[in-house]
């Protein structure tokens with residue numbers, strides 16, 4: 001059995017503001033395996049930042065346990081209402097092995113790119129010469145060697161984030177926490193940063209916790225996803241499972257933003273073929289993962305059930321080397337024929353959502 005590098009169990013975080021108590025995180029447990037890129041998605045205020053800040057105790061939980069690399073950072077005891085904590089000296093030391101990057105980069109504007117990265121090495125036992133070499137290697141890794149002597153104000157957003165990544169990696173962390181790191185960037189730059197994170201995950205074996213309100217970002221790099229709402233994880237699973245078979249309404253909404261299927265449905269639902277849907281027709285969405293894509297299922301519907309399928313829209317994404325498809329289709333046939341077709345599709349793990357007709 002695999003072993004989590006980060007184990008958060010029964011984490012609750014409450015804040016007290018005047019007379020109000022805010023439960024930012026409500027009894028959340030999450031285990032992250034070494035080498036995971038774990039995406040945590042949710043709207044603003046869902047509790048994502050609070051939850052990940054618990055990992056390195058930037059935010060101490062009100063209750064629960066935090067174990068990183070088999071070391072107990074924090075453990076509350078429900079009976080005594082007391083908590084055991086890692087010593088502050090050890091915590092300072094361990095935090096260096098947990099890099100963080102943020103939406104607004106948090107660079108020192110008065111210092112050059114090199115100095116910003118070197119700043120993270122101020123407590124390092126390395127000699128000055130070794131530090132300089134380390135900084136040069138890091139800048140090379142993030143492809144910024146030619147900007148070493150520039151100041152943050154001279155860099156684009158994507159370049160600033162790459163400086164922040166180099167700084168976050170200075171102490172050879174095993175974990176990188178990315179808190180909305182691409183939210184301030186345009187789509188192209190976002191993809192470059194996500195590609196860099198993926199490279200770091202693959203080449204350095206870095207475990208990445210990626211929090212974001214953009215499912216698109218998760219789709220590019222994560223292998224696991226958790227969806228947060230009102231301080232709780234409402235759904236979680238592998239990227240493929242979440243994309244192929246989202247269960248919660250909120251998860252579906254997030255996925256739609258990443259695939260544009262909602263826009264396609266809206267456009268196609270307005271076309272005459274759909275507005276004038278005949279009594280023997282239904283307008284459906286077919287969703288499938290993996291090998292099903294290759295099967296001539298649609299042709300089979302005609303052959304086996306005499307049901308014709310008119311494909312109005314098709315979209316195939318490749319997630320972690322696996323095709324994930326969505327088709328918007330009008331099926332025509334008698335209600336029995338259509339029923340039999342839907343059941344065959346379901347047997348082949350094609351999810352059928354009826355969008356119009358079939359009453």
Ligand SMILES: Nc1ncnc2c1ncn2[C@@H]1O[C@H](COP(=O)(O)OP(=O)(O)OP(=O)(O)O)[C@@H](O)[C@H]1O
Nearest residue numbers: 015017022024042043044045046047048049050051
């Ligand atoms: N230090 C604090 N004091 C009081 N309330 C807080 C504090 N930090 C967070 N909260 C509240 O906790 C809830 C969760 O906030 P959190 O920042 O974790 O959400 P989020 O999902 O990361 O959203 P965002 O992306 O907007 O930061 C919010 O209602 C927020 O107002």
